[in-house]
Amino acid sequence: MEAELSPGPGPGCERPQLRAGGRDPSALRAEAPWLSAQGSGPRAAPVTVPAPPQGPSMGGGFAGLEFALPQEPLAADLGTPGTWAGAAGLPTPSVHIPVPAQRSPPGKARLDEVLAAAALTSLSTSPLYLGAPAVSFSPEPDLEPWREALTQPTGSYSSSSNSGDCVWDQASDQSSPSTPSPPLPPEAAHFLFGEPTQRKRKSAVQVVFQCLWKSCGKVLRTASAIQRHIRLVHLGRRAEPEHSDGEEDFYYTELDIGVDMLTNGLSNLAPTSPEAPVPPAFPHLDLPSLLRPLALPLPLPPLLSSAAPPKTCHGDHAHHAGEATGGSWEQVSGHSGEERNPSCSSPQGCLAPVHVDPQPTEGRATAPALPSKLGASLRKPRGDAKKCRKVYGTDHRDLWCTACRWKKACQRFLD
DNA sequence: AATGCCGGGTA
């Protein structure tokens, strides 16, 4: 029996969720780019702010608010008159937007105020999208897509006070002219860009199933569908489910999409937390992980999630998943549940849905915990997902993913 | 004790 179980699945499957682009152990450790940023000194954080061209007040104020500017720049500013701070004669170069009473010039000032107010309003409503969060991630070049994704909606949102038009036109790619890879799926965009769209659709939890087979990544709505898919396509077995020994279960993963959790994750990103202005506070957070499944062919920063383990679904509990899901996700990968999606060639599957682990405790716990111990060992808390060892047993070691065989972090059952 | 996996070693 076990003899036939060719190791095929093993090496084949280990890839899927793993970061494309080869995150090596070291990278794995440095889950937080900001760690190095921290080390590399003061210039990292504030300087790189991609100052939004339109609103100096917005961008500047924002960045400043968030990442309390380091000493040196402050001092410099104080010293050098001519900056707005100097001009205003304020003793402290506070970044608060000056909305003082002494704004005398009546006509023009009014306009400015209106603008400022508008800006502030939009800021307060959608704090997330300005430069700040993007900055914190900046060290990772691979994050470009994210950043773009994050920043992009800015415009559309601010201009989206009217109802329906706020759909972010993802098709028009201003960001990545060259990448053939599909941008984020609309749904994901909703998650990412939060409030406005997300409020619209308040679907609680969706579950989809993604094939983990190498270079497949098919996403189907029901467990049975994905099982059948795996059986037929990958395992080359007959389609009778009753014949199954459950092996398919190892080759797909269940992905829950929890809207609320996602929103939470994002809101952490947002500069709304006044007490935690330190960039390290959120970088590792979950954003990447939230997005990770969307990984495109290009190597994405892994930053494995702490709160989003795509749990493998095992036969007995293909639970609620199957039927409950609405139809929306199916389109992500294959339109009609066909066997192969031509447009989907990435090992990760085309665009896997975002997955958020519904466990209440974890999501929050990890984020704050991380930054505190910078130098210390950031050993991961150890997820509760089953690992190869547990699943296959020590005597079927050949079925383990390579990482497990090498005593590395399991690649097949990520947590 | 079993497990997960980091860090480092070897080929």
Add this chain to the structure above:
DNA sequence: TACCCGGCATT
């Protein structure tokens, strides 16, 4: 780069 394993943290 692939592979292995000591050793430590966690369960």
